[in-house]
Amino acid sequence: MSESRDFWQDAMDHAVAVARKSGEMIRAAVQNQDRSSLVQTKSSAVDLVTETDQKVEQLIIQSVKRKFPTHRFIGEESVSSGEPCVLSLDPTWIIDPIDGTTNFVHGFPFVGVCIGFAVNQQVEWGVVYSAIEDKMYTGRKGRGAFCDGRPLQVSTQTDVHKVIVATEFGSDRNPDVVDKIFRSLRKVLTLPVHGVRGAGSAALNMCSVALGSVELYYETGIHVWDVAAASVIVTEAGGVLLDTTGGAVDLMSRRIVAANNKTIATRIIEQLEVYSPERDDRLPE
Ligand code: LIP
Numbered sequence: 001m002s003e004s005r006d007f008w009q010d011a012m013d014h015a016v017a018v019a020r021k022s023g024e025m026i027r028a029a030v031q032n033q034d035r036s037s038l039v040q041t042k043s044s045a046v047d048l049v050t051e052t053d054q055k056v057e058q059l060i061i062q063s064v065k066r067k068f069p070t071h072r073f074i075g076e077e078s079v080s081s082g083e084p085c086v087l088s089l090d091p092t093w094i095i096d097p098i099d100g101t102t103n104f105v106h107g108f109p110f111v112g113v114c115i116g117f118a119v120n121q122q123v124e125w126g127v128v129y130s131a132i133e134d135k136m137y138t139g140r141k142g143r144g145a146f147c148d149g150r151p152l153q154v155s156t157q158t159d160v161h162k163v164i165v166a167t168e169f170g171s172d173r174n175p176d177v178v179d180k181i182f183r184s185l186r187k188v189l190t191l192p193v194h195g196v197r198g199a200g201s202a203a204l205n206m207c208s209v210a211l212g213s214v215e216l217y218y219e220t221g222i223h224v225w226d227v228a229a230a231s232v233i234v235t236e237a238g239g240v241l242l243d244t245t246g247g248a249v250d251l252m253s254r255r256i257v258a259a260n261n262k263t264i265a266t267r268i269i270e271q272l273e274v275y276s277p278e279r280d281d282r283l284p285e
Contacts (some may be wrong), residue, residue: 007126008117011091012140015115015127018063022056022113023131026098030107030132038188041106042080045108047171048101053077056097057092058116064093076225085224086282087252094228099128100201102171103205109133110205116228123251126229128203137207139233145210152237154260155212160191160267163215166205169222171194177221180273187271206258207229210237216259216268220244224280227258234258238267244272252281 029052040049040184057077064071072088075095081096087094104111109132117127125140137152139145145152157163160251165188168183183229189196196268197214199205202222208214231241240263242257248270249256254277259265 008119008140011071011117012125012127012138013099014064014067015093015125015185016115016129016136016138017130018060018102019113019115019127019136021063022059022097023067023129023134023281025056025059026052026111026113026131028082030104033074044173046173049080050104051076051102051126052104053098053101056113057095060095060097061093061114063227070126074225074228076223079225079280085252085282087118087121087224087281089120094118094123094225096223096225096229098131098204099203099226100199103200108200109206110199112199112201112230113205114203114225114229115133116225116231118228118276123228123232126232128207128233130204130207130230137210137230137233139236140208141232141236145233147207148212152210152233153212154209154237155215155235157215157260158263160193160264163197163264164213165193165268166197166199166208166214166217168200168202168205168219168222170219172221177275180220184272188268193269201228202213202256203230208209208236209239209258209260210234212237212260214256215264218252218257218272220255220275221277222254222256227251227256231256242269244269244274252279254278254280 085271094116113129128137205217
C-alpha cells in the first residue's frame with residue numbers, strides 16, 4: 001500500500017536545502033567583505049538591514065513559491081517593506097533571512113537563517129541554520145529536535161544558581177526601555193546565576209537552550225520571525241516556552257522565555273519587568 005505523502009516533511013526538507021543555499025550567500029558576503037553593502041536602518045539607528053538580508057529573503061520566498069504556490073509568508077524584510085504580518089490558518093512560512101544582522105555587519109560569527117512553518121497558527125516545524133558555524137538545527141512537532149542529525153536535549157539543571165541565562169539588549173535605545181532591561185538583568189545576575197550570555201541572535205540563543213548549553217533565554221522586543229523556527233526546536237528538545245508574565249507564550253507578542261524546565265523558568269520570570277512593545281500582528285492604522 002503506498003504511503004500517503006508527508007507534505008510537511010517535503011516542505012521541511014526544502015527548507016533545509018534553501019537554508020543551506022542561503023548560508024552560502026551569507027558566507028560569500030562575509031568572505032568578500034561586502035556584508036556592509038546597503039546597510040540601512042529600520043526602527044532605530046541600530047536596527048540594521050543589509051542587501052544580503054533582502055537577497056536571502058527573496059531567494060527563500062521565490063524558491064518556496066515555485067514548489068508551494070498556495071502557501072503564505074511572513075518575512076522580516078517583506079513586513080518591513082509594508083507586507084501584512086498575519087498568521088492565518090493557512091500553511092505559512094515564517095522567515096528571518098539573517099537573524100543577527102548586526103553580527104553579520106560586524107563579522108561576529110553568530111547568524112541564523114530561520115525558516116518556521118505554521119499550519120492552523122501552530123508551528124509544525126522549524127529550521128535554523130547557523131551559517132558561519134555551518135550547523136543545521138531542525139525540529140518538527142512530535143519528531144524530535146536535532147543539530148546536524150544529532151538529537152538535542154535540554155539541560156537537566158533545576159538549581160537556578162547553577163544556570164547560564166541568555167538575553168539581548170535589542171535595538172530600542174529609548175532610555176525608559178533600556179532601564180527596564182537593566183533592572184531585569186541586575187535581578188537575574190544577582191540571584192546569582194553562573195552567567196549571562198547573548199549570541200546577538202534570538203534563534204541561536206534558543207538553539208543553545210535546545211542544545212543544553214544555556215538553561216534559559218528571555219527577551220522582550222523580538223519579532224515572530226526571530227523565534228518561530230527555534231520555538232519548536234526548543235520544545236522538541238524537551239524545553240518550555242512561556243511569556244515573560246509566566247503565562248502562555250504568544251509568538252506575536254514580542255515577548256518570550258525559552259527554558260529547559262518550568263522550575264528554572266519560574267525563578268527567572270520572577271525577576272523580569274514586564275512591558276509590551278507594539279505587537280507584530282498590530283492592525284494597520
Ligand atoms: C535580532 C534578534 C535579537 C534582538 C535584535 C534583533 P535581527 O534579530 O535576533 O534577539 O535583540 O534586536 O531583533 O534583526 O538580527 O533579525
